[in-house]
Amino acid sequence: MPPPLVDLHEDISLYYVQAGAGLKFKPADFSQDMRGRHGDIPKYRRANVRLVFSSIAPLTPTISQMRVEQLTRGYGGFYGAYRMRSATLTTLEHIVAYNNLLKKHRQDLRPILTLSDVENLEVDGRVGFLMAIEGAEPLEDVEDLEIFYRLGVRSLQLTWNFDNKYGATCMSKKDYGLTGDGEDLVKLCNEYGVIVDLSHASKRTTLEALEASKMPSIVSHANAASVRKHARNLDDEELEALKKNGGVVGVTCIPPAISDKPSVKSLADHILYIYESFGPDILAVGTDYFGLLNVDEPEGLGDITGILTLWDELRRRGLGERDIEKIAYHNAMRVVRENAKRWVPATP
Numbered sequence: 001m002p003p004p005l006v007d008l009h010e011d012i013s014l015y016y017v018q019a020g021a022g023l024k025f026k027p028a029d030f031s032q033d034m035r036g037r038h039g040d041i042p043k044y045r046r047a048n049v050r051l052v053f054s055s056i057a058p059l060t061p062t063i064s065q066m067r068v069e070q071l072t073r074g075y076g077g078f079y080g081a082y083r084m085r086s087a088t089l090t091t092l093e094h095i096v097a098y099n100n101l102l103k104k105h106r107q108d109l110r111p112i113l114t115l116s117d118v119e120n121l122e123v124d125g126r127v128g129f130l131m132a133i134e135g136a137e138p139l140e141d142v143e144d145l146e147i148f149y150r151l152g153v154r155s156l157q158l159t160w161n162f163d164n165k166y167g168a169t170c171m172s173k174k175d176y177g178l179t180g181d182g183e184d185l186v187k188l189c190n191e192y193g194v195i196v197d198l199s200h201a202s203k204r205t206t207l208e209a210l211e212a213s214k215m216p217s218i219v220s221h222a223n224a225a226s227v228r229k230h231a232r233n234l235d236d237e238e239l240e241a242l243k244k245n246g247g248v249v250g251v252t253c254i255p256p257a258i259s260d261k262p263s264v265k266s267l268a269d270h271i272l273y274i275y276e277s278f279g280p281d282i283l284a285v286g287t288d289y290f291g292l293l294n295v296d297e298p299e300g301l302g303d304i305t306g307i308l309t310l311w312d313e314l315r316r317r318g319l320g321e322r323d324i325e326k327i328a329y330h331n332a333m334r335v336v337r338e339n340a341k342r343w344v345p346a347t348p
């Protein structure tokens with residue numbers, strides 16, 4: 001049995017809401033073991049996935065040339081044409097998609113809403129889905145967090161690839177860091193135990209949010225900038241701040257954020273660098289499956305079961321089972337559990 005896995009980032013609702021746009025596989029029932037699909041129930045079983053951060057990326061297709069150019073520049077290749085328009089309504093659409101998926105597959109999947117849901121993950125045979133919003137644009141104001149909390153959201157990423165009123169993005173032209181509203185939002189997230197996610201944030205936003213956050217936070221999907229310089233990756237100063245915060249970084253399958261020849265081996269390079277420089281407690285996994293748009297998957301990581309070859313690669317390169325289990329499961333669970341202690345029943 002492979003080690004249990006927490007995947008800190010999969011854009012499953014995007015796949016259904018946008019009918020597979022940008023992906024090589026079309027929408028089909030999640031219980032099918034569909035060839036080439038990044039994940040589904042049978043694949044989760046084989047990879048021993050226990051918990052998925054089921055992300056909501058409130059993106060809408062656009063013809064805005066400016067946004068296309070910004071994303072292409074940021075990723076170093078065509079990503080797709082997206083903007084965040086009507087982000088609140090789009091988010092509701094994604095929540096409906098997750099609710100439908102969870103209802104349809106209640107024997108295999110379960111929503112994660114309470115501390116006891118978190119504690120039962122290891123005994124419950126089902127895969128937990130923890131809903132997370134990718135970019136705070138759906139929150140027109142800070143206190144809107146409560147609305148989404150009541151709808152089941154338990155993690156919030158402050159920015160996607162666009163600047164917003166809470167903070168600057170990693171693809172910003174002008175890194176203005178965390179705004180006053182952004183600081184209030186981080187504090188409110190801490191109060192609710194909504195896990196703060198600094199993926200896609202600018203360096204200054206990341207450092208200032210980690211300073212403001214009293215709870216362990218995550219960078220759900222990013223790699224090490226010292227191994228591969230890329231807008232989406234974290235430099236050593238950011239990794240050090242994350243370590244001090246008690247948080248974790250989910251190493252990710254985003255091809256240009258890995259290397260020129262992305263593979264299991266080159267992803268392991270990132271893990272080993274972070275392991276050797278910052279220790280074993282900061283590492284986790286955030287594949288970004290279903291969000292790898294208009295791009296070829298890294299070699300050996302065509303779907304979630306590729307994670308098993310990653311564990312083999314890490315063993316070959318000297319990591320022990322204990323460290324692999326930390327990376328796969330325990331580190332991420334430590335952050336989830338700490339925040340989940342603050343989760344209260346959604347209805348007063």
Ligand SMILES: [Zn+2]
Pocket residue numbers: 134199200221288291
């Ligand atoms: Zn992302």
